[in-house]
Amino acid sequence: MIDGMTSAPTWTIAEVADEFGVTHRTVRHYEDLGLISPERRGTQRVYHRRDRTRLGLILRGKRLGFPLEEIRTIIDLFDAPRGRRTQLEYVLDQIDERRADLDQRLRDIQDAIAELGEFERRCREDLDKLA
Amino acid sequence: MIDGMTSAPTWTIAEVADEFGVTHRTVRHYEDLGLISPERRGTQRVYHRRDRTRLGLILRGKRLGFPLEEIRTIIDLFDAPRGRRTQLEYVLDQIDERRADLDQRLRDIQDAIAELGEFERRCREDLDKLA
DNA sequence: CTTGACGTTGACGTAAACGTAAAGCATGAT
DNA sequence: ATCATGCTTTACGTTTACGTCAACGTCAAG
Missing domain, CATH: 1.20.5 (Single alpha-helices involved in coiled-coils or other helix-helix interfaces)
Structure with missing residues (x-):
């Protein structure tokens, strides 16, 4: 977290990666495939709660053995x-x-x-x- | 099948592949990884009921998203x-x-x-x- | 006896899902 | 000012799970 609770909380790539137990490389890979699309503040990625929700869905999909492309179509369906x-x-x-x-x-x-x-x-x- | 019911039924690679909806290449790949080991009659592979049972377990494992190596340790456990x-x-x-x-x-x-x-x-x- | 139909073993190709440097910005601390 | 950290892109490497030839053996049918 970053903000001090004055507005919506955001996270860095290292924070979300850590929290979900994956590497930043993995997180960026998911972005490359269009599974998440964090905000850009300048060149840096800024993750919102929405991105974390998606990441959770992605990882559960993975635990269930779905390929990432299929996972994308599924969570896109929700949105x-x-x-x-x-x-x-x-x-x-x-x-x-x-x-x-x-x-x-x-x-x-x-x-x-x-x-x-x-x-x-x-x-x-x-x-x-x-x- | 091959035998005419005088003894235990056996199958060719094409038959098991067909029956389980995979290619012969897939079946041989599983053999390469040591997941099945069909009898050899000369150079030809001869599949018994045991091999089909294993193949069934393998494919279910795959549907569940397990890697083949892990599947091997599991079905080896049974035997x-x-x-x-x-x-x-x-x-x-x-x-x-x-x-x-x-x-x-x-x-x-x-x-x-x-x-x-x-x-x-x-x-x-x-x-x-x-x- | 040659032609198919099926079987066999390599060996290389490929797609997915990242790993792993390499090399460059950006920013706060010293 | 520079130095260390953390983030960035680019790009090639790796593993898994087969696909896809190529090249050859074998056996029944014509």
């Missing part, structure tokens, strides 16, 4: 203009696609967790037999 | 010898680590789905206001 009916219907369509994808992943994860639990049970059985 | 107590305890440890990872992903996905639902609700509101 898309939703004035006209056609726009809204398009957005709702996209939402459905995304959800289908997420549902598949949810099933995959639940299956994996279940299998892991089953495997653990067998291991504990084996361990008991050794006792 | 690891569990004779000695130390081995079993090591395996149980690994299981815990894996589960922590999967739990994080589960939360991420649930959050993402929830946010998507909330976003859809807002979009539908906007759409109603236009009616």
Whole structure:
């Protein structure tokens, strides 16, 4: 932070990178790909709360294994203009696609967790037999 | 398939690739990394049910965004010898680590789905206001 | 026996997601 | 004034996960 609470808080690239546990190079890479677009004060980048929100979404997307390009289309969706009916219907369509994808992943994860639990049970059985 | 049901069924590389919707190059790549090791009949690869099980696990791991190297350590875990107590305890440890990872992903996905639902609700509101 | 259809091993190419110097501004501290 | 810090761009390097030839083996069909 920088401001002393007189107006909206802002951050430097080092601060956001630190806070999110990534390098400044990573943050700039996301900017190169158009995932974030911080304000410029002269030559320096100035990050606002909006940028941090986006960064959070990006990193969660990454934890879920989405490619950055796809992540961009998703978070752009959230900021898309939703004035006209056609726009809204398009957005709702996209939402459905995304959800289908997420549902598949949810099933995959639940299956994996279940299998892991089953495997653990067998291991504990084996361990008991050794006792 | 090849056998005519007199013994255990086997498959060629083209068959498994086709069935799992990947290329033969992909299948061989997984073999190069030691994720599967099909039998050799002369120079040809012969895939058994075991290999297909592994391939299934690999592809699910991929859908979940795990790197192939990590996937290998995981599925190797399932086939690891569990004779000695130390081995079993090591395996149980690994299981815990894996589960922590999967739990994080589960939360991420649930959050993402929830946010998507909330976003859809807002979009539908906007759409109603236009009616 | 030659032609395909499928299989094999290299080996190089490529896209994504950064890492890693190199070299130049900008600004406050000494 | 200069010196150290931190930020900037430019650009080439690296890893992962395959794609894409090239060049050759093999085996049943015509």
